Amino acid sequence: MNSVNLTCVECPLGCSITVCLKDGKVESVSGNSCPRGKAYAESEVVCPKRVLTTTVKTADGRILAVKTDNPVPKADLMKLMQRINGIIANTPVKIGDIIVKNLIEGVNLVATDYLE
Amino acid sequence: MIDKSYDIVIIGGGPAGLAAAISAFDNGVKNVLVLEREQRTGGILNQCIHNGFGLTRFKESLSGPEYAYRFVKQVKDRKIPVLTQTTVLSISQDKTITAINKEYGVFTVNAKAIVLAMGCRERSKGALNIAGTRPAGIFSAGTAQKYVNVKGYMPGREVVILGSGDIGLIMARRMTLEGAKVKAVCEIMPYSGGLKRNIVQCLNDFDIPLYLSHTITQIHGKDRVTGVTISKVDQNKRPIPNTEIYFDCDTVLFSVGLIPENELTKGMGVPLSPRTKGAVVYQDRQTLVDGVFACGNVLHVHDLVDFVSDEAELAGLSAANYVKNGASVHDTIDCVNGKNIGYVLPQKIDKNLSGDVKLYFRVANEFKNCKIVCECNGQVLAQKKKPVVAPGEMEYLVIKESEIKNANGQITLSLEELL
Structure with a gap:
């Protein structure tokens, strides 16, 4: 199991989020303050996306x-x-x-x- | 010719001015005029085509023009008169406004109340004392933003940016997307002045290096910029010899801070705060001159337009109340910044006004695990703990109305580090 540290870009709070991965799959997300942060983190470790x-x-x-x-x-x-x-x-x-x-x-x- | 007399005249049609106009109108004062220098209202939002505006207020991520349009439309729907391409030249203490535009030449209008909403402008390279000649290719980040996003011109191909405020970070990404190579962003402080998410999505996403505790010590080139030398700085922000790094580039962008644009404010004798560089205000955003209100970046530089809109609505409401009820008697207590606080606003609290008071402040430094305390004569009026604070992010603390009523002396806001 490994973990990835991210800074959420969804809003100005910029939460420090930790994602724990097992076999490339998301096990847990912590540090986020809202559901948007969780969704961001889950997407970010698989395929990072941005609004252009x-x-x-x-x-x-x-x-x-x-x-x-x-x-x-x-x-x-x-x-x-x-x-x-x-x-x-x-x-x-x-x-x-x-x-x-x-x-x-x-x-x-x-x-x-x-x-x- | 336009009318000569208005209940409320709003100076500036950016996000602050528009929200103040709508709020004044909706609070019962219909005879409102907005004066705007540019061709269209919306202010700086028109060139901020990136998203992230409105998350607090509208719970969605809007671009600058989208955010502005929500207010532009409301002003239109209410048929509030707006004079664009109109520059205000001066305002007198008796609230006579002298302005100029193509249609009327120099003209005056009178107001019962005035809302100052002129916004801010960028600190220029001239303020920084950097060695070198005067080649082409040096821009403030906001000017470059206007060229790229509004005019459709690219200011250069290889870029070094001084200052890691949000506009500098946003322009690092924008120039990169449009095909330029951004070689470095230098920041004289040991931390960035921008939002964390902008470090991630504007720099890290594009592998643009951020040099903290570095500044530009020389700009090279005679007709056009050919390169810059940056140096590491010590704790006193003095360049350290033999730490120079040279970058080839044809463009330098400066994103080195914003200054409230208060020439008109000073001209009419409204006292300013040396800390915010904006007017000293009560919690209703009235300045120390009766009937003159201020809001948005002309009052203090905000990070988020959402907060500008909130503040402007408050100023608009207060101006409407002033028109309806006349000047009120103040029962004033001062609100000052204590230890580790950069500034606090409002600087004056009027005990005769009702409601809780939201104290906006910036911390003086980066701190982890700390407590913000608001006290009066040793009595704590409000406090909150924060895991992380930085000067780049405006914070607030609410003091309850009941606490204000009991306060009997100067209120001090300070930051205590927790071990």
Whole structure:
């Protein structure tokens, strides 16, 4: 059995979490202050994921803030950035509008700002 | 032309100003005006495209523009007038505001109450005395953030960042995602000024090295930055000879602290605190000038916008009460920082105001296993234990109304280390 120490990134508290693993499976999670911390720790030791926030160009030459509507594998972030940087969004656009459907594993890229 | 007289004028349309306007309106004062310098309201949130805003307030992780929009929309729904691209030039003691914009030129408006919500600005490189010439490629982290996130320009390709405050950490990740190589983040203190989660998700995730107790001692390059030399520093923050490390880079970002933007506040004679660099306030966020309130980063620099919104709602409510009821008589006790505390806010407590008082504070250093104690004449009014505290994270302690009523002298907040 081995243990992994993590700092939770779910909220500003930044809890120090210890995950005990046995045969690569999570045995226990301690140190978290909330269920989100437990879920983060369980995911972090198997496949770390992050919400990606960035920008895309718009057809009329402006910049639009976007994010993935769910966490995506950390290992794929740079690859996804390359794809996203080639995307041109149409305006007008509202917060929450899907810019790219199913960017990866069913996760969409959505607008986080509005442009008239 | 716009109206000349308002019940409440709010200076600044960032998160603090918007929340104050909504709160004043909802508490019965409808004749409110917001003055904003930029093209759109929302303030710094518009360029903070990363997520993590709103976890306390909305129980979800929003990006800056998403968080701002929740307030922008409420202001719109209430039809609260907002003048954008309008710079306030001065405010007089009788609450006449002189401002300028393209449409009206220089104009004045009068207010019964004013809410100061101008936010803060970044400390610049000039404040740091770093050797070298003046090449291109040196930016404050916030300026770089505006270039990348709002204008769509990359400020450089190879980057060294001085200062590990949250904006510096966020920009280390942002520049990396956009294809730059961030070679180092240097921090003069032995600990980071940023949130722990930002160390993890902005630096560790991308293998960006953090050099604690290091500072930039020289910036190289004539027309454009060609590199920087960093050095380790001793306990007195003086560079130690022969510890230099050289990095090739074309860009240096400074994330070396935020300063409340209080020129207007000073100009109208509102007393400031040397510790917070913002106005001295009562618990309702009224300054020492009757009818002038302050909230958000102009009052003290916050880590979380959620707390800015809370504070602004309080200031908006207090301004509305002032308009409805007029000036009140204060029964004041001072609230001061004792041992190991950097600052405490409010600095004045008015015993005539009702309700519990939430004391916001920053500790002076990193401590483990400690107790925060609030006392008055040897009597403990409130206390709490903390496993870890750091100056980078604002904390609070609530004093019950009953304890305030019994307090009969200066209140001191201090931190005791537990063995």
